Structures are given as C-alpha cells and as structure tokens.
Amino acid sequence: MPEQGALAPASTDAALPRVVLFDFDGVLIRGDSFYLFMRERYRRSPWRCALxxxxxxLLLLLRPFSRRGPMHTLVRIALxxxxxRRYQTAAGAFAATLARRPKQFCRDGLQALRRHQxxxxxxxxxxxCEHTLxxxxxxxxxxTDLEVLASQLRPGWLGMRLLRHNVGRRKVQSLAERGVEAWQLAYGDSMYDAPMLxxxxxxxxxxxTPTLCKKMERALGRAVTRVEWF
Structure with a gap:
C-alpha cells in the first residue's frame, strides 16, 4: 500500500508530457539540407570543384567498396x-538563405510540429543533418524551444570534419544518451528511420510510397500510420 501523500504510478505517467520525435530531412524540409549546404559551398568555390x-x-575506385568514404571526402573538401567559428558563420548564413525559400519546407510537417508544441x-x-545547420x-x-539531436562535426587540422553521423541506430543511441528511452510518436520518411520508429x-x-510502407511494416513487425504532407 503506498504511503500517504505518495503519487500513484498512473498519476505520474499522466503528468509527464508525451515524447514526440520528428526526423528533419524529408519530413520538415524537402530534400537533404546538408547536401544543399555542401552544394552551395562548391558553387561558391571553383577551386573546391577543381580539387x-x-x-x-580515387573516389570512383572507392565507390564499389564504400559509399561513405567518397561522401566523407567530398564533405572534407567542402569544409x-x-x-x-567560420563554419558556424557559414552554416548560419546558409540557414537564413534557405529559410527564405518557402517551397523548400513541408508546410503540413511544420504545422504538425507546432500543434504538438x-x-x-x-x-x-x-x-x-549537422547540428548547427x-x-x-x-x-x-x-x-524555438526545440531539442535537436543531430550529426556533429569537430575541428581538424585542415578544417571541420565529421565526428558523429546521427543516422539509423545512432538516432536511438543519441536519444538514450539524452536519457530518452521511450517515445509515444515518431515521424520518419525512410528506412534509415526504422530503428527510431x-x-x-x-x-x-x-x-x-506503397512499396516503402510495406518494407517499413516488415521491418517494424506491425502497421504504420501513413500520411501525405505537402
């Protein structure tokens, strides 16, 4: 029998807010935001394109063995x-530019996020996507007032380089490190989100797509809710 004044478990659960997870690329923004940033870096720097x-x-030789290696090399060149400090300035400037492209974002996704808030x-x-961006x-x-768990870069001798790529199972690990081990709702758009979903x-x-939906349901072992957002 609980002591007088103790809070019953059911009441404790009811008092806690629901935890709702959103992927970013493909859910709140159309396309890959970090890729768009990297493309802009190359567009503004002909010498990076030449390099x-x-x-x-070499990248073509590596491609059959590792897709990640060539991609990381291209990111290293872009950075x-x-x-x-200079990275934060560049990422902040690009964020401001991107936010002025109204068709770049998923209106329904942003509205859903605001409703949950x-x-x-x-x-x-x-x-x-990288955290600063x-x-x-x-x-x-x-x-505002959002928690963001994202990929991270670290300073290197020649520029910023990847420290942690927050995709797939890494998303679940990032949540656990934040102390989040249960969530009521999760929005994703690809198989990379399957561990989180x-x-x-x-x-x-x-x-x-119907094909992706069936593949996701097989991976999850249960039905998913499917939404069309514009």
Whole structure:
C-alpha cells in the first residue's frame, strides 16, 4: 500500500508530457539540407570543384567498396579551411538563405510540429543533418524551444570534419544518451528511420510510397500510420 501523500504510478505517467520525435530531412524540409549546404559551398568555390575533380578517379575506385568514404571526402573538401567559428558563420548564413525559400519546407510537417508544441508535448528533432545547420534552419523558421539531436562535426587540422553521423541506430543511441528511452510518436520518411520508429508507440511514415510502407511494416513487425504532407 503506498504511503500517504505518495503519487500513484498512473498519476505520474499522466503528468509527464508525451515524447514526440520528428526526423528533419524529408519530413520538415524537402530534400537533404546538408547536401544543399555542401552544394552551395562548391558553387561558391571553383577551386573546391577543381580539387574534387582531381580526386574523382580515387573516389570512383572507392565507390564499389564504400559509399561513405567518397561522401566523407567530398564533405572534407567542402569544409577545407573552416575552423569552428567560420563554419558556424557559414552554416548560419546558409540557414537564413534557405529559410527564405518557402517551397523548400513541408508546410503540413511544420504545422504538425507546432500543434504538438501547443499540446504540451516534448518535441525532439532527431536528424542526420549537422547540428548547427539544422538548429539554425529551425530557428530561422521561428521554431524555438526545440531539442535537436543531430550529426556533429569537430575541428581538424585542415578544417571541420565529421565526428558523429546521427543516422539509423545512432538516432536511438543519441536519444538514450539524452536519457530518452521511450517515445509515444515518431515521424520518419525512410528506412534509415526504422530503428527510431520501431520503438515508438505509434510510427508515422511521411510521404512513403506503397512499396516503402510495406518494407517499413516488415521491418517494424506491425502497421504504420501513413500520411501525405505537402
């Protein structure tokens, strides 16, 4: 029998806000935000394009063995010469530019996120995009008071380089490190989100094709909620 004045477990659960997870790319924004940033870096720096072209034979040789290696090399070239302060400035400027492209964002996704905030849910954006860039974009859109778990870079001798790529199972690990081990609702758009969706009480697949929906349901072992967002 509980002591007098003790809070019953059911009451404790009821007092806690729901935890709601949102992927970023493909759910709140159309396309891959970090890829768009990297493309802009190359567009503004012809010498980076020339260096990437010089490296292309090696990258083509590596491609059959590892897709990640060539991609990381291209990112390293795009970030050459940037220390942490200069990177933050560049990412912040691009975030402001991107936020002015109204068709770049998923209106329905942003509205859903705001509704969850108004309902008092604990909303966490869990993304493979880099943290400074993702946070900057969300702030430019007026989405404040958000927790963001994202990929991270670290300073290197020649510029910023990848420290942690927050995709797949890494998303679940990031949540556990934050002390989040259960969530009621999760929104994702690809199989990379399957580990995060599998542990949700309700999994929502955004703009998924029928084929992707079936594949996701096989991976999760249960039905998913499918939504079409524009």
């Amino acid at each position: 990437a072209l010089l490296c292309s034979p 050459l010469g940037l220390d942490e 108004l309902q008092g849910d604990r909303v966490i954006v869990v993304t493979g 993702a946070s900057g974009i969300l702030q430019q859109l007026g989405l 599998k542990l949700a009480a309700e999994a929502v697949l955004v703009n998924g």
